[in-house]
Amino acid sequence: MAIWNLGSINIDHVYRVPHLPAPGETLSALEYSQGLGGKGANQSVAAARAGAICHHIGAIGPSSGWVLDELTGYGVDLAHVTVGAVPTGHAIINVDPQAENSIVIYPGANRAITAEMAASALSGAVAGDSLLLQNETSAQAEAAAIAASKGLRVIYSAAPFDIAAVRAVLPHVSLLVMNEIEAEQLRAAEGALPPLDCIITKGAQGAEWVSPNVAPLFMPAFKVAPVDTTGAGDTFIGTLAAALDLGLAPEAAMRRASGASAIQVTRAGAAQAIPMAAEVDTFLNTRS
Numbered sequence: 001m002a003i004w005n006l007g008s009i010n011i012d013h014v015y016r017v018p019h020l021p022a023p024g025e026t027l028s029a030l031e032y033s034q035g036l037g038g039k040g041a042n043q044s045v046a047a048a049r050a051g052a053i054c055h056h057i058g059a060i061g062p063s064s065g066w067v068l069d070e071l072t073g074y075g076v077d078l079a080h081v082t083v084g085a086v087p088t089g090h091a092i093i094n095v096d097p098q099a100e101n102s103i104v105i106y107p108g109a110n111r112a113i114t115a116e117m118a119a120s121a122l123s124g125a126v127a128g129d130s131l132l133l134q135n136e137t138s139a140q141a142e143a144a145a146i147a148a149s150k151g152l153r154v155i156y157s158a159a160p161f162d163i164a165a166v167r168a169v170l171p172h173v174s175l176l177v178m179n180e181i182e183a184e185q186l187r188a189a190e191g192a193l194p195p196l197d198c199i200i201t202k203g204a205q206g207a208e209w210v211s212p213n214v215a216p217l218f219m220p221a222f223k224v225a226p227v228d229t230t231g232a233g234d235t236f237i238g239t240l241a242a243a244l245d246l247g248l249a250p251e252a253a254m255r256r257a258s259g260a261s262a263i264q265v266t267r268a269g270a271a272q273a274i275p276m277a278a279e280v281d282t283f284l285n286t287r288s
Contacts, residue, residue: 020096057121
């Protein structure tokens with residue numbers, strides 16, 4: 001089996017700040033770094049590092065070849081990443097001493113992905129594969145419809161939350177992933193969560209898998225000292241998708257995902273902080 005990820009590729013500009021800026025406030029950053037990011041890229045790295053075959057579907061702009069070099073180095077297949085004229089997406093990330101962050105995203109080339117590009121990439125997918133989606137690209141609904149029609153598991157991260165995008169994708173989704181805020185936004189818009197498998201991530205409180213007519217499955221977070229929480233949710237989702245793709249049951253998949261994200265937040269950065277499968281094995285073996 002394999003994972004196909006229609007996902008964003010961003011350049012992260014990370015500023016360590018004494019506190020998150022208030023409206024109208026100018027701050028001097030304590031540190032600056034640049035690296036690979038984007039929910040899609042992070043999830044692809046997590047899936048590949050967790051042992052899955054991961055094909056990324058996406059787009060970047062000119063003069064950004066280094067991001068492809070990094071993704072290739074992490075083991076992600078890039079045969080379906082297009083290089084065009086629209087600038088590569090990027091994110092401005094502020095991180096405070098408590099490891100909390102605030103993020104502003106410029107979508108760039110991520111919104112230049114067409115339904116035709118997604119369809120061409122997914123022509124190689126087969127029943128039993130998985131499709132990962134987020135709300136940082138174009139063509140999500142079209143890709144989800146194609147994947148569902150071919151018998152793929154469709155895992156959709158409803159982030160950044162956009163109710164119109166969610167409504168367009170939901171008819172084709174197998175597993176919906178949200179944080180607590182996004183889940184409340186969906187409940188407010190629709191009156192209830194949809195009748196399908198949902199995962200609600202709760203940061204340091206863990207994550208919950210909710211299924212129709214089945215008792216919820218709760219997985220507590222492992223206690224660690226966080227350094228940077230950027231990309232923690234993406235690490236969880238990519239690792240979970242890989243675990244499910246490799247045949248693990250939901251509880252075991254949730255535990256691996258929780259372990260991977262626990263390791264990830266103890267390191268600075270997003271994609272570069274995602275652990276290898278062997279590191280997760282070692283970590284889980286030390287926890288009851």
